Amino acid sequence: MSIAVAGAGAFGTALAVSLAQNGPVTLWARDAEAVKTMSETRQNPRLDGVTLHENIHVSADIETVFAADTILLAVPAQKLRGFLSEHADRLEGKSLVSCAKGIDASTMTGTVTSIREVVPESTAALLTGPSFAADIARNLPTALTLACQDDEAGALLQKQLTTPNLRLYRTTDTVGAELGGSLKNVMAIACGACIGEGMGDSARAALMTRGMTEMMRLAGALGGRPDTMMGLSGFGDLVLTCTSEQSRNYRYGLALGRQENFDPSITVEGVATTHAVAKLARARGIDMPIVTMLAELLEHDVSVAEAIQALFSRPLKEE
Numbered sequence: 603m604s605i606a607v608a609g610a611g612a613f614g615t616a617l618a619v620s621l622a623q624n625g626p627v628t629l630w631a632r633d634a635e636a637v638k639t640m641s642e643t644r645q646n647p648r649l650d651g652v653t654l655h656e657n658i659h660v661s662a663d664i665e666t667v668f669a670a671d672t673i674l675l676a677v678p679a680q681k682l683r684g685f686l687s688e689h690a691d692r693l694e695g696k697s698l699v700s701c702a703k704g705i706d707a708s709t710m711t712g713t714v715t716s717i718r719e720v721v722p723e724s725t726a727a728l729l730t731g732p733s734f735a736a737d738i739a740r741n742l743p744t745a746l747t748l749a750c751q752d753d754e755a756g757a758l759l760q761k762q763l764t765t766p767n768l769r770l771y772r773t774t775d776t777v778g779a780e781l782g783g784s785l786k787n788v789m790a791i792a793c794g795a796c797i798g799e800g801m802g803d804s805a806r807a808a809l810m811t812r813g814m815t816e817m818m819r820l821a822g823a824l825g826g827r828p829d830t831m832m833g834l835s836g837f838g839d840l841v842l843t844c845t846s847e848q849s850r851n852y853r854y855g856l857a858l859g860r861q862e863n864f865d866p867s868i869t870v871e872g873v874a875t876t877h878a879v880a881k882l883a884r885a886r887g888i889d890m891p892i893v894t895m896l897a898e899l900l901e902h903d904v905s906v907a908e909a910i911q912a913l914f915s916r917p918l919k920e921e
């Protein structure tokens with residue numbers, strides 16, 4: 603069973619580095635110039651100080667992706683549906699594993715749902731959970747969730763994608779897993795803003811905990827299992843991303859709270875997902891005050907202090 607990774611950003615490259623311990627891997631990028639540099643230097647500027655294993659074949663030829671049985675889709679969530687649509691015919695019959703964390707803002711679907719809708723004749727799966735690309739690429743131990751509705755296919759993927767430093771757990775709850783990975787980015791921006799504004803660690807813990815309640819509520823309303831949120835794809839990634847400055851979403855929030863600029867070329871999945879989830883929650887009548895308030899904050903309708911004040915002024919209720 604051959605493997606290709608589509609998208610040679612930080613995460614795609616890190617996954618290729620880890621999978622190369624098991625055997626050959628194709629790493630595809632659309633930018634031929636970047637591929638030439640990676641092939642010659644065996645480095646990717648998006649992943650400082652990491653050497654590309656000799657088992658990695660870097661290519662700008664999309665045919666090398668279609669030649670694989672299992673394709674890891676490591677492009678940003680807002681780009682995934684476009685990539686799938688462009689190549690739908692050639693992706694039929696493949697195992698397609700989304701590695702992206704986000705809700706598509708135009709269709710309000712998670713990434714597994716997008717795969718299923720755009721390439722129905724494929725096996726749709728998701729690899730998600732607490733894992734910084736730099737940690738994986740440095741061969742540090744990482745535990746992830748492999749979500750696939752078809753448990754037999756999921757078990758095969760679990761085996762194929764486990765490496766000496768990637769331990770994969772399995773679930774059939776793709777809805778819960780994709781929501782966990784998407785919403786933890788939203789909560790990380792909120793927590794970054796809270797710390798950046800100087801609200802303190804206690805306020806962050808409150809946001810994380812009440813954020814988890816919103817995540818469980820949404821998962822239940824959309825047909826996922828709320829308890830999936832207690833696993834690696836929910837709680838695990840929430841803790842990592844809301845507390846570490848390695849996280850781009852958290853750093854984006856910090857900049858927001860400190861009223862500093864943030865480099866717009868950096869991938870921050872949580873922004874588009876905040877707007878998508880706020881819209882979804884409104885349309886479905888799901889109570890998600892943190893997400894709603896963050897959407898207003900990102901629109902510059904309220905300040906961080908006003909957002910926290912508004913959350914604290916809500917009617918008192920049972921936990």
Ligand SMILES: NC(=O)C1=CN([C@@H]2O[C@H](COP(=O)(O)OP(=O)(O)OC[C@H]3O[C@@H](n4cnc5c(N)ncnc54)[C@H](OP(=O)(O)O)[C@@H]3O)[C@@H](O)[C@H]2O)C=CC1
Binds near residue numbers: 633
């Ligand atoms: N970095 C991390 O630690 C982790 C990231 N993830 C998730 O992985 C996903 C990717 O993130 P990451 O790798 O960090 O992001 P990066 O910004 O490092 O890289 C994104 C990559 O996607 C490529 N890309 C963008 N649009 C397209 C397109 N339309 N067609 C083909 N390729 C495209 C970019 O190519 P180009 O350079 O040509 O624009 C780039 O190589 C995100 O959803 C993120 O949440 C998950 C876990 C950890």
Ligand SMILES: O=C(CO)COP(=O)(O)O
Binds near residue numbers: 839848849869
């Ligand atoms: O998803 C991640 C860790 O699990 C990476 O988080 P950021 O995209 O915020 O850097």
